[in-house]
Amino acid sequence: MPAKVITITSGKGGVGKTTATANIAAALAALGAKVVCIDADIGLRNLDVVLGLENRIVYDLVDVVEGRCRLRQAMIRDKRLPELYLIPAAQTRDKSAVSPSDMVRLCDELRPEFDWIFIDSPAGIERGFRNAIAPADISIVITNPEVSAVRDADRIIGLIEAEEKGPARLIINRIKTDMVKKGDMLSAEDVLELLAVELLGLIPEDEGVIISTNRGVPVALDGKSRAGQAFRNIASRLNGEQVPFMELEEQSGFFGQISRFWRKGGG
Amino acid sequence: MTRILDRILNRQENSAYKAKERMKLILLHDRTNLNEKVLEVLKDELIGVISRHVEIDEKAVRIEISQQGREQRLIADIPIRAAGRRRIG
Numbered sequence A: 001m002p003a004k005v006i007t008i009t010s011g012k013g014g015v016g017k018t019t020a021t022a023n024i025a026a027a028l029a030a031l032g033a034k035v036v037c038i039d040a041d042i043g044l045r046n047l048d049v050v051l052g053l054e055n056r057i058v059y060d061l062v063d064v065v066e067g068r069c070r071l072r073q074a075m076i077r078d079k080r081l082p083e084l085y086l087i088p089a090a091q092t093r094d095k096s097a098v099s100p101s102d103m104v105r106l107c108d109e110l111r112p113e114f115d116w117i118f119i120d121s122p123a124g125i126e127r128g129f130r131n132a133i134a135p136a137d138i139s140i141v142i143t144n145p146e147v148s149a150v151r152d153a154d155r156i157i158g159l160i161e162a163e164e165k166g167p168a169r170l171i172i173n174r175i176k177t178d179m180v181k182k183g184d185m186l187s188a189e190d191v192l193e194l195l196a197v198e199l200l201g202l203i204p205e206d207e208g209v210i211i212s213t214n215r216g217v218p219v220a221l222d223g224k225s226r227a228g229q230a231f232r233n234i235a236s237r238l239n240g241e242q243v244p245f246m247e248l249e250e251q252s253g254f255f256g257q258i259s260r261f262w263r264k265g266g267g
Numbered sequence B: 001m002t003r004i005l006d007r008i009l010n011r012q013e014n015s016a017y018k019a020k021e022r023m024k025l026i027l028l029h030d031r032t033n034l035n036e037k038v039l040e041v042l043k044d045e046l047i048g049v050i051s052r053h054v055e056i057d058e059k060a061v062r063i064e065i066s067q068q069g070r071e072q073r074l075i076a077d078i079p080i081r082a083a084g085r086r087r088i089g
Helices: A017-030 A047-051 A061-065 A100-113 A127-133 A147-162 A177-181 A188-195 A207-215 A226-238 A253-266 B002-013 B015-032 B036-051
Strands: A004-009 A035-039 A084-087 A116-120 A138-143 A169-175 A198-204 B062-068 B071-077
Touching (some): A004 A127, A017 A035, A017 A047, A017 A116, A017 A138, A017 A169, A017 A226, A100 A116, A100 A127, A127 A147, A188 A198, A198 A226, A207 A226, B015 B062, B036 B062
Parallel strands (some): A004 A138
């Protein structure tokens, strides 16, 4: 079956596009799918570092588009997950080096060989975003429960609909349960009500994400991490499984165990 | 129990509640390019056009933006003065 192209975008920078791309792709590859990730953030490449593949780059996306190498030569194979590949962004060029039709052509060439093609969009609503969205079959918008991120997400959802790449599906990242409980952070329900799109996943704030990224290993491969579990759940949902959304109120760890015990005991 | 009561009473003081109320207005404005001022102008012009053809209760005219999902709609509620009652009332 030809690949589905998934573009992950957000409008605002720093909300977790690259982390989400790396982790959902890795989770799908771990389930046995053949996956390629394209870093469309030309000039600010980062997906290679998050995936721990930065030392193996020879050619990049712009080299492919400008014909300096064959597509195969720019594809880096992940040694941990042999069905996961990366096409890195160029670091020394800018977004105008690639056009939306280049991206469509590139994806059409990749489609027969893969199950999933992931495109990590740059922040913003300019050329880089249009490049990233052009070949998309599924558009994923990621946001944080924070006013500026939600506002930008709404804008991006509107643009995706205008480009007829909708309906966008939403991931809410970095939810701090204790702040939500205190009424000091928008809850997942609040964000969903404001943006009025279909929910794809909820990712709790988790220090494990930074630790994994330091090591260059996707957190989705860490069986103990809650964020990792949330990313694996998203992968399963993309595979068509009905996975219930995580109970974000439930705490993990020793204190979580105790509070669960008391709750059970107290009825 | 007191904590739950506290939470209900303090709800409107919550920063998350404030954020949500602000976001509702911001997103509505972003999506439609309409604000209170533009709505007022629109209302005055509508009253002008409609009163040329039918007598309306100008003070009771309401124009609102209604939202359903990601769709916005302008709703105008324009009460018409009944022709027969005009002289009696």
